[in-house]
Amino acid sequence: xxxxxxxxxxxxxxRTMIGSIIDSSTALLASQKHDIVRFAMGAPNAELxxxxxxxxxxxxxxxxxxxxxATEGEPELIAQVQAFQQxxxxxxxxxxxxxxxxxxxxxxxxxKLLLDPGDLVVVEAPTYTNGIGTALSYQAEVIExxxxxxxxxxxDLPDIVARAGRAPKVIYTIPNFQNPSGTTMSLARRQLLLExxxxxxxxxxxxxxxxxxxxxxxxxxxxxxxxxxxxxxVQVRTFSKILAPGLRVGWVxxxxxxxxxxxxxxQAMDTCTSVPTQRMVADYLSEGLLDAHLTRLRGVYRQxxxxxxxxxxAQFGDDVTMTDPQGGFFLWVALxxxxxxxxxxxxxxxxxxxxxxYIPGPAFAASGRFGNALRVCFATSxxxxxxxxxxxxxxxxxxxxxx
Amino acid sequence: xxxxxxxxxxxxxxRTMIGSIIDSSTALLASQKHDIVRFAMGAPNAELxxxxxxxxxxxxxxxxxxxxxATEGEPELIAQVQAFQQxxxxxxxxxxxxxxxxxxxxxxxxxKLLLDPGDLVVVEAPTYTNGIGTALSYQAEVIExxxxxxxxxxxDLPDIVARAGRAPKVIYTIPNFQNPSGTTMSLARRQLLLExxxxxxxxxxxxxxxxxxxxxxxxxxxxxxxxxxxxxxVQVRTFSKILAPGLRVGWVxxxxxxxxxxxxxxQAMDTCTSVPTQRMVADYLSEGLLDAHLTRLRGVYRQxxxxxxxxxxAQFGDDVTMTDPQGGFFLWVALxxxxxxxxxxxxxxxxxxxxxxYIPGPAFAASGRFGNALRVCFATSxxxxxxxxxxxxxxxxxxxxxx
Numbered sequence: 001x002x003x004x005x006x007x008x009x010x011x012x013x014x015r016t017m018i019g020s021i022i023d024s025s026t027a028l029l030a031s032q033k034h035d036i037v038r039f040a041m042g043a044p045n046a047e048l049x050x051x052x053x054x055x056x057x058x059x060x061x062x063x064x065x066x067x068x069x070a071t072e073g074e075p076e077l078i079a080q081v082q083a084f085q086q087x088x089x090x091x092x093x094x095x096x097x098x099x100x101x102x103x104x105x106x107x108x109x110x111x112k113l114l115l116d117p118g119d120l121v122v123v124e125a126p127t128y129t130n131g132i133g134t135a136l137s138y139q140a141e142v143i144e145x146x147x148x149x150x151x152x153x154x155x156d157l158p159d160i161v162a163r164a165g166r167a168p169k170v171i172y173t174i175p176n177f178q179n180p181s182g183t184t185m186s187l188a189r190r191q192l193l194l195e196x197x198x199x200x201x202x203x204x205x206x207x208x209x210x211x212x213x214x215x216x217x218x219x220x221x222x223x224x225x226x227x228x229x230x231x232x233x234v235q236v237r238t239f240s241k242i243l244a245p246g247l248r249v250g251w252v253x254x255x256x257x258x259x260x261x262x263x264x265x266x267q268a269m270d271t272c273t274s275v276p277t278q279r280m281v282a283d284y285l286s287e288g289l290l291d292a293h294l295t296r297l298r299g300v301y302r303q304x305x306x307x308x309x310x311x312x313x314a315q316f317g318d319d320v321t322m323t324d325p326q327g328g329f330f331l332w333v334a335l336x337x338x339x340x341x342x343x344x345x346x347x348x349x350x351x352x353x354x355x356x357x358y359i360p361g362p363a364f365a366a367s368g369r370f371g372n373a374l375r376v377c378f379a380t381s382x383x384x385x386x387x388x389x390x391x392x393x394x395x396x397x398x399x400x401x402x403x
Numbered sequence: 404x405x406x407x408x409x410x411x412x413x414x415x416x417x418r419t420m421i422g423s424i425i426d427s428s429t430a431l432l433a434s435q436k437h438d439i440v441r442f443a444m445g446a447p448n449a450e451l452x453x454x455x456x457x458x459x460x461x462x463x464x465x466x467x468x469x470x471x472x473a474t475e476g477e478p479e480l481i482a483q484v485q486a487f488q489q490x491x492x493x494x495x496x497x498x499x500x501x502x503x504x505x506x507x508x509x510x511x512x513x514x515k516l517l518l519d520p521g522d523l524v525v526v527e528a529p530t531y532t533n534g535i536g537t538a539l540s541y542q543a544e545v546i547e548x549x550x551x552x553x554x555x556x557x558x559d560l561p562d563i564v565a566r567a568g569r570a571p572k573v574i575y576t577i578p579n580f581q582n583p584s585g586t587t588m589s590l591a592r593r594q595l596l597l598e599x600x601x602x603x604x605x606x607x608x609x610x611x612x613x614x615x616x617x618x619x620x621x622x623x624x625x626x627x628x629x630x631x632x633x634x635x636x637v638q639v640r641t642f643s644k645i646l647a648p649g650l651r652v653g654w655v656x657x658x659x660x661x662x663x664x665x666x667x668x669x670q671a672m673d674t675c676t677s678v679p680t681q682r683m684v685a686d687y688l689s690e691g692l693l694d695a696h697l698t699r700l701r702g703v704y705r706q707x708x709x710x711x712x713x714x715x716x717a718q719f720g721d722d723v724t725m726t727d728p729q730g731g732f733f734l735w736v737a738l739x740x741x742x743x744x745x746x747x748x749x750x751x752x753x754x755x756x757x758x759x760x761y762i763p764g765p766a767f768a769a770s771g772r773f774g775n776a777l778r779v780c781f782a783t784s785x786x787x788x789x790x791x792x793x794x795x796x797x798x799x800x801x802x803x804x805x806x
Contacts, residue, residue, distance in 0.1 A: 008606060010517060013519075059459070065454075101676075114414055245471045247469060267536065
């Protein structure tokens with residue numbers, strides 16, 4: 001009766017699905033070993049999470065909190081999300097909102113509803129690993145659009161699409177403080193992208209976990225502000241980066257007809273999002289605590305970005321170039337000069353041994369490009385800890401470059 | 404720029420996806436209107452959920468509880484699940500366990516990893532609505548195997564499969580106190596199903612939310628006990644029915660090779676399951692509270708099943724037949740005699756108006772069969788409340804039958 005596992009027929013999608021480029025046991029080690037400086041995960045550190053408020057709100061008795069919730073989300077949270085979006089300048093209504101199990105489920109839902117096997121998806125290069133992963137899990141074909149200091153180079157898209165030989169079904173973008181590059185798409189490019197989506201009969205999946213974390217410069221209008229009510233714009237949002245990632249609470253803001261299908265789909269994905277965490281987030285917002293928290297985060301992240309750039313420059317000088325984001329969590333660091341040939345994936349275990357973690361560039365492209373780049377999260381570490389981490393990174397680099 | 408929604412190209416799967424047969428606003432109304440007797444949702448009522456312990460555990464500070472967790476689940480919860488499974492007589496190991504966002508995500512993961520478009524899935528008829536929904540969302544083809552008092556009629560499967568013209572990739576079963584029929588698959592049929600899965604190169608997706616809730620008779624050995632380590636057996640489990648559904652915490656127990664792929668897939672579905680709820684469940688189990696809770700639940704549900712059968716018989720006599728489950732949550736009620744022509748879907752809004760909710764039979768088959776049957780959950784209501792609910796149901800029936 002015992003069958004070798006290899007003979008079990010898995011779906012063909014399992015051959016193209018990508019997991020973490022860093023295997024999960026290594027990642028777990030990196031997250032648990034006390035003395036590793038964490039530049040890898042895009043997560044706030046414990047001191048920046050309002051744990052006392054969360055503990056208080058979770059511990060207070062609330063009737064019905066452990067029962068099934070509505071698939072579309074708890075009504076009190078939907079109302080709070082609507083008000084929050086409106087404070088950010090984006091009009092919406094409850095009939096457009098669906099609570100998700102983190103932003104990741106928002107992407108999974110959008111791609112599940114939009115993609116047939118073989119459909120074309122434009123993604124930024126580099127982009128969020130699990131964004132590519134989800135598109136591939138629906139057997140879509142992914143094509144890459146390069147990113148520069150103004151985000152996705154939308155002007156190049158018509159040529160890229162012409163070479164692909166067919167129009168994309170989905171254009172996946174992280175317009176603000178992009179993961180991993182930290183860049184923001186310009187207004188002109190957003191307008192052009194809306195036009196191209198119309199021309200190609202495509203949908204823009206607008207994944208914006210970091211937009212509320214702008215600490216410098218002026219907000220660039222969102223797609224939904226440039227084209228209110230446009231059903232071609234699917235907004236994927238999350239509380240992971242502005243409150244806490246362990247909660248797994250996010251939302252999508254979509255045309256009501258797509259939302260109706262999304263509710264059906266979510267019912268067969270996880271029935272509803274964890275009710276106690278939804279209620280806790282709703283209570284946190286209804287107490288008016290989020291806005292002050294965001295103000296604090298923006299100040300801290302501004303300092304940390306500046307510190308990280310200063311420390312990297314002092315340590316590596318002209319051997320690296322870095323982006324200069326106006327918000328969010330990430331710097332994208334490209335190696336050059338005497339480090340141009342260094343492979344950041346091979347460097348990774350060496351860096352871990354030296355006590356510092358980051359994400360190697362190839363994690364951010366299905367094509368495995370960006371071997372000489374890496375993503376650094378400046379949100380997690382204090383400036384003192386950063387200095388340690390960058391010194392450790394330099395020691396690892398020296399060990400690799402001059403063995 | 405504004406595009407009518409109907410012109411957005413959704414994936415072809417959205418044409419076959421099934422939502423709730425009862426639209427969600429009706430369901431929400433039914434769950435919120437105070438005076439509706441709830442025979443519909445398969446959920447315990449508030450008095451049976453250990454809310455005081457949950458509130459206490461959620462309110463106690465726990466470091467790291469709001470940060471990202473490992474995709475495979477919190478190590479302390481995996482250890483507690485292993486110990487719990489072993490108390491139920493099923494050997495397992497951490498390398499086989501993956502924590503999921505409820506049992507529903509376990510099904511979604513299993514079907515995502517196993518099904519290509521067009522693959523054949525055998526499901527019980529009737530069966531769990533969202534089990535069919537998830538299979539259809541991966542564009543599988545669903546064929547039905549009837550259920551009798553001993554569960555799926557496995558002896559009929561070879562003929563059913565022969566008529567389909569090809570072997571199934573997945574056999575989806577709820578072997579214990581089946582949803583919605585309440586029946587349990589016999590030992591002989593389990594053994595035959597294991598043999599057929601081997602012959603057909605198929606995987607048994609063993610969805611068992613209710614197995615620990617046996618209140619009469621003897622446990623029938625699980626597939627994993629009959630064939631230890633068999634990679635063709637995927638065990639989908641949940642805390643929803645034995646603790647609380649709002650937590651959204653479940654697990655799968657699978658061959659380690661499939662688990663590795665499941666971790667990759669889950670990473671692109673929701674990254675990890677809500678960490679505070681995982682930790683709370685782990686703490687509840689580590690305090691040794693679950694076993695006493697299960698003993699209490701079994702006693703309560705035994706009484707409630709007996710009460711529901713007694714009250715239904717007193718009310719409807721020979722106009723209905725009912726199953727007699729030895730555990731779980733559900734009775735399957737078929738209308739006959741003077742009620743044989745009654746349509747339980749048409750009856751539903753009338754019943755709601757009379758203040759009682761149930762699930763109409765057609766919700767449990769993709770084919771829309773079982774129009775003269777309905778599922779009644781006996782877990783949610785006290786016997787006093789049940790008597791009210793059944794009287795209201797009788798009034799609704801009388802209004803339909805003799806207008």
